[in-house]
Amino acid sequence: MRIGIDLGGTNIAAAIVDDSGSIVKRISIPTEAAGGAAAVAGGVARVCEMLADELGGAPASIGVGVPGSVNCETGEVIFTPNLPLSGINIAKPIKDKFGCAVHIGNDANCAALGEAVSGSAKGALSAVLITLGTGLGGGIIIDGRLHSGKSGAAGELGHMVIMAGGRECGCGRRGCWEAYASATGLIRTANEFAVQHSNSVLWEMCGGAKEKIDGRMVFEAYRKGDEAATPAVGMYVGQLAIGIANIINIFEPEVFCVGGGISNEWDSIEKPLIAAMGAEKYVRFSAGRPTTRIVKAELGNDAGIIGAAMLAN
Numbered sequence: 001m002r003i004g005i006d007l008g009g010t011n012i013a014a015a016i017v018d019d020s021g022s023i024v025k026r027i028s029i030p031t032e033a034a035g036g037a038a039a040v041a042g043g044v045a046r047v048c049e050m051l052a053d054e055l056g057g058a059p060a061s062i063g064v065g066v067p068g069s070v071n072c073e074t075g076e077v078i079f080t081p082n083l084p085l086s087g088i089n090i091a092k093p094i095k096d097k098f099g100c101a102v103h104i105g106n107d108a109n110c111a112a113l114g115e116a117v118s119g120s121a122k123g124a125l126s127a128v129l130i131t132l133g134t135g136l137g138g139g140i141i142i143d144g145r146l147h148s149g150k151s152g153a154a155g156e157l158g159h160m161v162i163m164a165g166g167r168e169c170g171c172g173r174r175g176c177w178e179a180y181a182s183a184t185g186l187i188r189t190a191n192e193f194a195v196q197h198s199n200s201v202l203w204e205m206c207g208g209a210k211e212k213i214d215g216r217m218v219f220e221a222y223r224k225g226d227e228a229a230t231p232a233v234g235m236y237v238g239q240l241a242i243g244i245a246n247i248i249n250i251f252e253p254e255v256f257c258v259g260g261g262i263s264n265e266w267d268s269i270e271k272p273l274i275a276a277m278g279a280e281k282y283v284r285f286s287a288g289r290p291t292t293r294i295v296k297a298e299l300g301n302d303a304g305i306i307g308a309a310m311l312a313n
Contacts, residue, residue, distance in 0.1 A: 004309025005044060005064045005299070006107060009033060009082040013296035013301065016054060017309035021118035025054050025304060037084045041093065044105040048094060061101040061286030063308035064092055064144075067109035072152035075104050081170075099157040103311035105148060107304050109155050112139020115257050124254040128247055129297060130157055131260035135170070136178035137186075139307075140251065146311070158182065162242050165189050180239040181183075183215045183262055186214045190218045190232040219265045237269055241276040247291045259297030266296040 001024065003156050005014040029051055033041040044064060052058055055286040068080030069136025076245030105113075112121075112129035114206030119129035127141040136158030140147040148154050159171055167188070191210040194202045202221040206212040221229035244256060258266070260266060276296065297303060299308040 001055055002309045002312060003048060003052040003059045003062045004303035004305040004307070006033070006039075006110070006308060007045060007064055007066050008107075009067065012043045012047055013305055014051060015302075015309070016051050016059070017306055017307045021114070021305065021306050021310060024185070025051065026305070027051065031082050031083070037088050038206040039092055040085060040294040041088065042063045044090060045097065046095060050097060058100050060104065061309075061312035062098065063110070063311035064090060064094075064102070064104045065107040065304045065308040066090075066104055067107045069211055070104050070106055070152045072103065072105060072148055075102065075103070078151075078153070085253075103308075105146070105152065105154060105308065105311050106137070106139070108137025109139040109146055109148055109152075110305075110311065111137070111258070111259060111299075111303040112141055112155070112301035112303040112306030112307065113310055114299055115259070115297050116141045116144070116146075116303070116307075117310050118306060119293045119303055120297050121255040126251065126255045127255040127257060128157075128250075128251060129259055129303075131243075131297075132182060132258065132262035133260040134182060134184055136182040137260075138247075141253070142251075145287055145313075146307075148155045157243070157247060159238065160243060160246060162239065162246070177239070181236065181243055185262070185273070186215055186218060186232070186240070186262065187213055189235050190229065193228040193232040195226040199222055199228040202228040202232075215262060215265075219268055222268065233268070234272070235274045238276050240269070242250055244273070244294065245277050251279065253292055256292050256294045257297040258294070259303065263296050270294075270296075 004017045011028050013028045016024040067245045069078040076087040076089045079086045095102040097223040115121045125144050129139045131137040137158030138155045162177045163175035167179040169176035169179040222233045
C-alpha cells in the first residue's frame with residue numbers, strides 16, 4: 001500500500017492507494033496556508049501519520065502533488081504561487097520520518113498519471129490531460145509513463161502562446177492559452193460580451209455587475225440561447241480547440257482528457273469543440289473525427305491523489 005497526497009490551497013486531500021490505483025481510505029484536513037511553510041509542511045506530515053496509523057506502519061511509498069513547479073529529483077518545491085512553499089524541500093523530512101521512498105510532482109501531472117492508471121486514459125500508452133480551472137494545467141503520458149521533463153517542469157501546457165501579443169497572462173507573458181481557455185479566460189470573454197449586451201440574460205443574471213459573472217452562470221445563460229453568453233462560449237470553445245489541436249499535432253496521443261471545473265459542462269462543449277477542430281482543419285482527422293480520442297476526465301479530485309501515489313512506479 002502507498003499514500004497519495006493532493007496538496008491544495010484550501011485542503012490537503014490524501015488517501016491510502018493500492019497497487020492497482022484504487023483508493024482504500026481517504027482523509028482531508030485544512031491546508032492552513034496562512035500559517036506559513038511550517039504549517040503547510042506540518043499538515044502534510046500529519047496526514048501521513050494518520051494514514052500510516054491506518055496501515056499499522058509505514059507505507060511502501062508516499063507521493064505528493066504540489067500546485068506549482070517542483071524538482072522531482074531533490075524533492076524541492078521551486079515555486080508555488082498560492083502556497084508558501086517556494087524553496088522548501090518537503091520530501092526529505094517525510095522520508096526521514098517514515099523511512100520510505102517519497103516522491104513529489106506537479107499536481108496537474110499527477111492528475112494525468114491518475115487518469116492514465118485508473119481513469120479515462122486507462123490502458124493507453126500515450127495520453128495528455130488538461131485541467132480547466134482558475135488556471136490551465138496539463139500533464140503528458142508517453143509510453144505509459146509521466147513525462148515530467150529534465151527537472152519536473154514539463155507539462156505547462158497552459159503557457160503555450162496561441163495569440164501573439166494577446167491577453168496578459170498571470171505568468172507575465174501575453175497570449176497564453178490559459179488566458180483564454182481557463183475558467184478565468186471564459187469569464188473574461190463573457191465580461192466583454194456582457195457589457196455589449198445590456199439586455200442579455202447574462203447581464204440580468206449578474207445584476208449588471210460583470211465582476212459577479214462566473215463560469216456556471218455563463219453556461220446557464222448559454223443554454224437559454226442568450227445573445228451575450230452564446231458568442232462568449234463559441235469564442236471560448238474555438239480558443240480551446242486551437243490549443244488541443246496544437247497538442248495533438250505535436251504528440252498525437254491515444255487519448256486527450258479534459259478535466260477541471262469546466263469539464264462539468266462537457267455535454268455543452270464536446271460537439272462544438274470537435275466541430276471547430278474539423279471545420280478549421282486544425283488537426284488531422286480520420287473518418288470525420290480526430291485520430292486522438294477526446295474525452296472528459298473521469299476521476300475528478302481523486303485523479304491527483306491516485307497519480308501522486310503512483311509516482312513511485
